[in-house]
Amino acid sequence: MSEALLDVKDLRIDIVAGGTSHNAVENVSFAIGRGETFGLVGESGCGKSITALAMIGLLKPPLITSGGSIRFKGQNLLELSAREMRKLRGNRIAMIFQEPMTALNPLSPVGRQIAEMFVLHQGATWHEAEKKAVEALASVQVPAPDQRVKNYPHQMSGGMRQRVMIAIALACNPDLLIADEPTTALDVTVQAEILKLMQELCDARGTAVLMISHDLGVIAKMCRRVGIMYAGHMAEERPVSDVFRTPAHPYTKGLLSSLPRLGSRGSHGRKRLQEIEGVVPSIADFPAGCRFEPRCDRASAICVKQKPVEVDLGNDGFVRCFHHE
Protein backbone atom coordinates (compact mmCIF):
# COMPACT_ATOMS: atom_id res chain seq x y z
CA MET A 1 0.00 0.00 0.00
CA SER A 2 1.29 3.50 -0.78
CA GLU A 3 1.22 5.90 2.18
CA ALA A 4 -1.84 4.89 4.18
CA LEU A 5 -4.64 7.35 4.87
CA LEU A 6 -4.97 5.89 8.34
CA ASP A 7 -2.22 3.96 10.08
CA VAL A 8 -2.99 2.53 13.51
CA LYS A 9 0.07 1.10 15.26
CA ASP A 10 0.12 -0.87 18.51
CA LEU A 11 -2.94 0.90 19.85
CA ARG A 12 -3.56 0.26 23.52
CA ILE A 13 -6.70 1.20 25.45
CA ASP A 14 -7.01 0.67 29.19
CA ILE A 15 -9.90 1.00 31.61
CA VAL A 16 -8.62 2.90 34.61
CA ALA A 17 -10.97 3.26 37.55
CA GLY A 18 -10.80 3.21 41.33
CA GLY A 19 -7.04 2.70 41.41
CA THR A 20 -7.16 -0.37 39.17
CA SER A 21 -6.34 -0.69 35.51
CA HIS A 22 -7.45 -3.33 33.04
CA ASN A 23 -6.40 -3.64 29.47
CA ALA A 24 -9.21 -3.56 26.89
CA VAL A 25 -7.29 -3.25 23.59
CA GLU A 26 -3.63 -4.14 23.08
CA ASN A 27 -1.23 -4.08 20.12
CA VAL A 28 -3.93 -3.35 17.60
CA SER A 29 -2.45 -2.31 14.27
CA PHE A 30 -4.05 -1.83 10.88
CA ALA A 31 -3.83 0.53 7.95
CA ILE A 32 -6.40 1.84 5.50
CA GLY A 33 -5.47 3.24 2.10
CA ARG A 34 -7.24 6.17 0.42
CA GLY A 35 -10.63 5.08 -0.86
CA GLU A 36 -10.21 1.61 0.63
CA THR A 37 -12.91 -0.20 2.61
CA PHE A 38 -11.48 -2.05 5.59
CA GLY A 39 -13.53 -4.28 7.86
CA LEU A 40 -13.16 -4.80 11.58
CA VAL A 41 -14.99 -7.88 12.78
CA GLY A 42 -15.37 -9.72 16.07
CA GLU A 43 -17.78 -10.75 18.79
CA SER A 44 -19.56 -8.27 21.00
CA GLY A 45 -17.19 -6.76 23.56
CA CYS A 46 -13.97 -7.46 21.64
CA GLY A 47 -13.10 -3.75 21.43
CA LYS A 48 -14.25 -2.70 17.95
CA SER A 49 -16.27 0.32 19.07
CA ILE A 50 -13.74 1.67 21.54
CA THR A 51 -11.04 1.37 18.87
CA ALA A 52 -13.25 3.48 16.58
CA LEU A 53 -14.01 6.00 19.31
CA ALA A 54 -10.28 6.39 19.98
CA MET A 55 -9.84 7.27 16.32
CA ILE A 56 -12.21 10.22 16.50
CA GLY A 57 -11.12 11.37 19.93
CA LEU A 58 -14.35 10.42 21.65
CA LEU A 59 -13.02 7.93 24.16
CA LYS A 60 -14.15 9.00 27.63
CA PRO A 61 -12.87 7.99 31.09
CA PRO A 62 -12.57 5.36 32.46
CA LEU A 63 -11.32 4.43 29.00
CA ILE A 64 -7.97 5.92 28.00
CA THR A 65 -5.60 5.42 25.09
CA SER A 66 -2.37 4.47 26.80
CA GLY A 67 -0.11 3.54 23.93
CA GLY A 68 0.52 3.37 20.23
CA SER A 69 -0.36 5.85 17.53
CA ILE A 70 -3.22 6.63 15.15
CA ARG A 71 -1.76 8.42 12.14
CA PHE A 72 -4.23 10.11 9.82
CA LYS A 73 -2.59 11.64 6.74
CA GLY A 74 0.68 11.35 8.63
CA GLN A 75 -0.51 13.21 11.74
CA ASN A 76 -0.80 11.33 15.06
CA LEU A 77 -4.37 11.94 16.22
CA LEU A 78 -3.44 11.02 19.78
CA GLU A 79 -1.29 14.16 19.92
CA LEU A 80 -3.99 16.59 18.77
CA SER A 81 -5.70 19.01 21.15
CA ALA A 82 -9.46 18.71 21.72
CA ARG A 83 -9.94 21.78 19.50
CA GLU A 84 -7.88 20.34 16.64
CA MET A 85 -9.77 17.06 16.92
CA ARG A 86 -13.13 18.88 16.73
CA LYS A 87 -12.05 20.50 13.46
CA LEU A 88 -11.23 17.10 11.98
CA ARG A 89 -14.23 15.18 13.32
CA GLY A 90 -17.26 15.35 11.05
CA ASN A 91 -15.11 17.09 8.49
CA ARG A 92 -12.21 14.82 7.42
CA ILE A 93 -13.23 11.79 9.54
CA ALA A 94 -16.93 11.09 10.06
CA MET A 95 -18.72 8.35 11.93
CA ILE A 96 -22.07 6.60 11.65
CA PHE A 97 -23.32 4.87 14.75
CA GLN A 98 -25.46 1.77 15.19
CA GLU A 99 -28.51 3.58 16.52
CA PRO A 100 -29.23 6.88 14.72
CA MET A 101 -31.79 7.85 17.36
CA THR A 102 -29.04 8.27 19.95
CA ALA A 103 -26.76 10.17 17.58
CA LEU A 104 -29.39 12.58 16.21
CA ASN A 105 -30.74 15.49 18.22
CA PRO A 106 -34.44 14.70 18.87
CA LEU A 107 -35.30 18.40 19.22
CA SER A 108 -33.92 19.62 15.91
CA PRO A 109 -35.30 19.09 12.36
CA VAL A 110 -33.03 16.75 10.38
CA GLY A 111 -32.38 19.40 7.71
CA ARG A 112 -31.01 21.71 10.36
CA GLN A 113 -28.72 18.96 11.65
CA ILE A 114 -27.34 18.36 8.17
CA ALA A 115 -27.03 22.12 7.51
CA GLU A 116 -25.02 22.52 10.72
CA MET A 117 -22.17 20.57 9.14
CA PHE A 118 -21.83 23.07 6.29
CA VAL A 119 -21.96 26.02 8.71
CA LEU A 120 -19.52 24.47 11.16
CA HIS A 121 -16.92 23.10 8.78
CA GLN A 122 -17.32 25.04 5.54
CA GLY A 123 -18.23 28.50 6.76
CA ALA A 124 -21.55 28.47 4.86
CA THR A 125 -24.37 30.83 5.88
CA TRP A 126 -27.48 29.15 7.30
CA HIS A 127 -29.37 30.07 4.15
CA GLU A 128 -26.79 28.36 1.90
CA ALA A 129 -26.43 25.45 4.29
CA GLU A 130 -30.16 24.73 4.34
CA LYS A 131 -30.22 24.57 0.54
CA LYS A 132 -27.26 22.19 0.61
CA ALA A 133 -29.05 20.07 3.23
CA VAL A 134 -31.89 19.42 0.76
CA GLU A 135 -29.31 18.29 -1.83
CA ALA A 136 -27.60 16.11 0.76
CA LEU A 137 -30.90 14.46 1.67
CA ALA A 138 -31.63 13.88 -2.03
CA SER A 139 -28.19 12.26 -2.42
CA VAL A 140 -29.11 9.61 0.17
CA GLN A 141 -32.32 8.96 -1.76
CA VAL A 142 -34.80 10.34 0.72
CA PRO A 143 -38.00 11.08 -1.23
CA ALA A 144 -39.36 14.66 -1.21
CA PRO A 145 -36.16 15.97 0.45
CA ASP A 146 -37.41 19.59 0.44
CA GLN A 147 -40.27 18.50 2.72
CA ARG A 148 -38.36 15.88 4.70
CA VAL A 149 -35.73 18.39 5.88
CA LYS A 150 -38.42 19.77 8.18
CA ASN A 151 -39.02 16.40 9.87
CA TYR A 152 -37.83 15.63 13.38
CA PRO A 153 -36.00 12.31 13.78
CA HIS A 154 -39.00 10.63 15.47
CA GLN A 155 -41.11 11.35 12.38
CA MET A 156 -38.87 9.10 10.27
CA SER A 157 -38.43 5.32 10.01
CA GLY A 158 -35.20 3.70 11.23
CA GLY A 159 -33.96 3.32 7.66
CA MET A 160 -34.69 6.97 6.84
CA ARG A 161 -32.92 8.09 10.02
CA GLN A 162 -29.86 6.10 9.05
CA ARG A 163 -29.96 7.80 5.62
CA VAL A 164 -29.96 11.14 7.46
CA MET A 165 -26.92 9.98 9.45
CA ILE A 166 -25.16 9.10 6.19
CA ALA A 167 -26.05 12.53 4.77
CA ILE A 168 -24.59 14.21 7.87
CA ALA A 169 -21.48 12.01 7.81
CA LEU A 170 -20.78 12.57 4.12
CA ALA A 171 -21.80 16.27 4.06
CA CYS A 172 -18.21 17.53 4.06
CA ASN A 173 -16.84 14.77 1.82
CA PRO A 174 -14.68 13.21 4.54
CA ASP A 175 -11.57 11.20 3.65
CA LEU A 176 -12.61 8.47 6.07
CA LEU A 177 -16.00 7.22 7.17
CA ILE A 178 -16.22 5.01 10.24
CA ALA A 179 -19.39 2.95 10.17
CA ASP A 180 -19.97 1.16 13.48
CA GLU A 181 -22.57 -1.57 12.93
CA PRO A 182 -24.59 0.89 10.81
CA THR A 183 -27.37 -1.56 9.97
CA THR A 184 -27.61 -3.84 13.00
CA ALA A 185 -30.72 -2.07 14.31
CA LEU A 186 -32.53 -2.31 10.95
CA ASP A 187 -34.49 -5.13 9.36
CA VAL A 188 -32.88 -7.24 6.63
CA THR A 189 -34.21 -5.59 3.48
CA VAL A 190 -33.46 -2.11 4.81
CA GLN A 191 -29.98 -3.28 5.91
CA ALA A 192 -29.12 -4.31 2.35
CA GLU A 193 -30.38 -1.01 0.91
CA ILE A 194 -28.41 1.09 3.38
CA LEU A 195 -25.18 -0.85 2.85
CA LYS A 196 -25.56 -0.55 -0.92
CA LEU A 197 -26.20 3.17 -0.65
CA MET A 198 -23.21 3.69 1.62
CA GLN A 199 -20.97 1.73 -0.69
CA GLU A 200 -22.12 3.58 -3.81
CA LEU A 201 -21.71 7.01 -2.24
CA CYS A 202 -18.27 6.23 -0.81
CA ASP A 203 -17.09 4.66 -4.09
CA ALA A 204 -18.25 7.70 -6.05
CA ARG A 205 -16.49 10.12 -3.69
CA GLY A 206 -13.38 8.05 -3.06
CA THR A 207 -14.15 7.96 0.67
CA ALA A 208 -12.27 5.29 2.64
CA VAL A 209 -14.45 3.28 5.01
CA LEU A 210 -13.74 1.53 8.28
CA MET A 211 -16.64 -0.88 8.48
CA ILE A 212 -17.24 -2.36 11.91
CA SER A 213 -19.46 -5.41 12.21
CA HIS A 214 -19.94 -8.66 14.07
CA ASP A 215 -21.08 -10.09 10.74
CA LEU A 216 -18.35 -11.50 8.52
CA GLY A 217 -20.94 -11.81 5.74
CA VAL A 218 -21.45 -8.03 5.66
CA ILE A 219 -17.69 -7.43 5.76
CA ALA A 220 -17.14 -9.91 2.91
CA LYS A 221 -19.56 -7.98 0.69
CA MET A 222 -18.18 -4.55 1.47
CA CYS A 223 -14.45 -4.82 2.19
CA ARG A 224 -11.21 -5.71 0.50
CA ARG A 225 -9.28 -6.32 3.73
CA VAL A 226 -10.42 -7.35 7.17
CA GLY A 227 -9.07 -7.34 10.72
CA ILE A 228 -10.46 -9.99 13.03
CA MET A 229 -10.46 -8.90 16.67
CA TYR A 230 -10.74 -11.13 19.67
CA ALA A 231 -10.75 -9.89 23.28
CA GLY A 232 -8.90 -6.67 22.44
CA HIS A 233 -6.28 -8.32 20.22
CA MET A 234 -6.06 -8.42 16.43
CA ALA A 235 -6.11 -12.15 15.73
CA GLU A 236 -5.68 -11.97 11.98
CA GLU A 237 -5.59 -9.25 9.35
CA ARG A 238 -5.71 -10.03 5.64
CA PRO A 239 -7.48 -9.57 2.34
CA VAL A 240 -11.04 -10.88 2.77
CA SER A 241 -10.66 -13.43 -0.03
CA ASP A 242 -7.61 -14.98 1.74
CA VAL A 243 -9.51 -15.18 5.03
CA PHE A 244 -12.35 -17.08 3.38
CA ARG A 245 -10.01 -19.36 1.42
CA THR A 246 -7.43 -20.14 4.07
CA PRO A 247 -8.39 -18.86 7.55
CA ALA A 248 -5.20 -18.93 9.60
CA HIS A 249 -6.38 -18.24 13.18
CA PRO A 250 -8.51 -20.85 14.99
CA TYR A 251 -10.92 -18.06 15.98
CA THR A 252 -11.34 -17.02 12.34
CA LYS A 253 -12.08 -20.64 11.44
CA GLY A 254 -14.75 -20.71 14.14
CA LEU A 255 -16.25 -17.47 12.86
CA LEU A 256 -16.41 -18.82 9.33
CA SER A 257 -17.97 -22.12 10.32
CA SER A 258 -20.68 -20.31 12.27
CA LEU A 259 -21.68 -18.12 9.30
CA PRO A 260 -25.28 -18.86 8.37
CA ARG A 261 -25.64 -21.06 5.33
CA LEU A 262 -27.23 -19.71 2.18
CA GLY A 263 -30.95 -19.30 2.71
CA SER A 264 -30.79 -19.17 6.51
CA ARG A 265 -30.12 -16.05 8.52
CA GLY A 266 -29.27 -15.30 12.12
CA SER A 267 -29.59 -11.65 13.01
CA HIS A 268 -27.53 -11.78 16.20
CA GLY A 269 -23.78 -12.22 16.14
CA ARG A 270 -23.78 -14.00 19.44
CA LYS A 271 -25.99 -16.80 18.12
CA ARG A 272 -23.83 -17.29 15.07
CA LEU A 273 -20.76 -17.99 17.15
CA GLN A 274 -22.24 -20.96 18.95
CA GLU A 275 -19.84 -23.29 17.12
CA ILE A 276 -16.94 -21.92 19.18
CA GLU A 277 -17.22 -23.42 22.65
CA GLY A 278 -17.20 -21.00 25.58
CA VAL A 279 -17.54 -17.23 25.79
CA VAL A 280 -15.25 -14.23 25.43
CA PRO A 281 -13.52 -13.69 28.80
CA SER A 282 -14.38 -10.46 30.60
CA ILE A 283 -11.70 -7.77 30.66
CA ALA A 284 -10.75 -8.48 34.27
CA ASP A 285 -10.13 -12.14 33.37
CA PHE A 286 -8.12 -11.85 30.19
CA PRO A 287 -5.60 -14.71 30.10
CA ALA A 288 -1.93 -13.73 30.38
CA GLY A 289 -0.93 -15.47 27.14
CA CYS A 290 -3.12 -15.81 24.09
CA ARG A 291 -6.56 -14.45 24.89
CA PHE A 292 -8.26 -17.11 22.77
CA GLU A 293 -6.41 -19.96 24.49
CA PRO A 294 -9.23 -21.06 26.86
CA ARG A 295 -11.54 -21.62 23.87
CA CYS A 296 -8.98 -22.95 21.45
CA ASP A 297 -8.72 -26.62 20.48
CA ARG A 298 -5.14 -26.12 19.25
CA ALA A 299 -3.84 -24.49 22.44
CA SER A 300 -0.64 -25.78 24.06
CA ALA A 301 1.56 -24.77 27.02
CA ILE A 302 3.17 -21.84 25.16
CA CYS A 303 -0.25 -20.29 24.49
CA VAL A 304 -0.93 -20.17 28.23
CA LYS A 305 2.39 -18.45 28.99
CA GLN A 306 3.13 -16.16 26.06
CA LYS A 307 1.28 -13.64 23.96
CA PRO A 308 1.54 -14.57 20.31
CA VAL A 309 3.29 -12.04 18.08
CA GLU A 310 2.42 -11.11 14.51
CA VAL A 311 3.38 -13.77 11.99
CA ASP A 312 3.65 -12.47 8.43
CA LEU A 313 1.51 -14.49 6.03
CA GLY A 314 2.56 -12.61 2.90
CA ASN A 315 0.08 -10.85 0.62
CA ASP A 316 -0.35 -8.03 3.12
CA GLY A 317 -1.56 -10.27 5.91
CA PHE A 318 -0.63 -11.47 9.39
CA VAL A 319 -1.89 -13.75 12.12
CA ARG A 320 -1.19 -13.80 15.85
CA CYS A 321 -1.13 -17.47 16.75
CA PHE A 322 1.51 -20.04 17.72
CA HIS A 323 -0.39 -22.77 15.90
CA HIS A 324 -1.80 -20.99 12.89
CA GLU A 325 -2.61 -22.81 9.67
Ligand SMILES: Nc1ncnc2c1ncn2[C@@H]1O[C@H](COP(=O)(O)OP(=O)(O)OP(=O)(O)O)[C@@H](O)[C@H]1O
Ligand atom coordinates in the same frame (compact mmCIF):
# COMPACT_ATOMS: atom_id res chain seq x y z
N1 LIG B 1 -17.47 3.30 29.31
C1 LIG B 1 -16.96 2.11 29.56
N2 LIG B 1 -16.52 1.79 30.79
C2 LIG B 1 -15.98 0.60 31.04
N3 LIG B 1 -15.84 -0.38 30.13
C3 LIG B 1 -16.24 -0.14 28.88
C4 LIG B 1 -16.84 1.12 28.52
N4 LIG B 1 -17.15 1.06 27.20
C5 LIG B 1 -16.77 -0.18 26.76
N5 LIG B 1 -16.23 -0.89 27.77
C6 LIG B 1 -15.72 -2.25 27.70
O1 LIG B 1 -14.72 -2.32 26.68
C7 LIG B 1 -14.82 -3.55 25.99
C8 LIG B 1 -14.90 -3.31 24.52
O2 LIG B 1 -16.17 -2.71 24.23
P1 LIG B 1 -16.61 -2.33 22.75
O3 LIG B 1 -17.90 -1.58 22.87
O4 LIG B 1 -15.52 -1.70 22.01
O5 LIG B 1 -16.91 -3.75 22.11
P2 LIG B 1 -17.47 -4.10 20.67
O6 LIG B 1 -16.55 -5.11 20.11
O7 LIG B 1 -17.67 -2.87 19.87
O8 LIG B 1 -18.86 -4.75 21.02
P3 LIG B 1 -20.33 -4.39 20.51
O9 LIG B 1 -20.41 -4.98 19.15
O10 LIG B 1 -21.20 -5.06 21.50
O11 LIG B 1 -20.42 -2.89 20.53
C9 LIG B 1 -16.02 -4.29 26.55
O12 LIG B 1 -15.59 -5.25 27.46
C10 LIG B 1 -16.82 -3.22 27.24
O13 LIG B 1 -17.51 -3.76 28.33
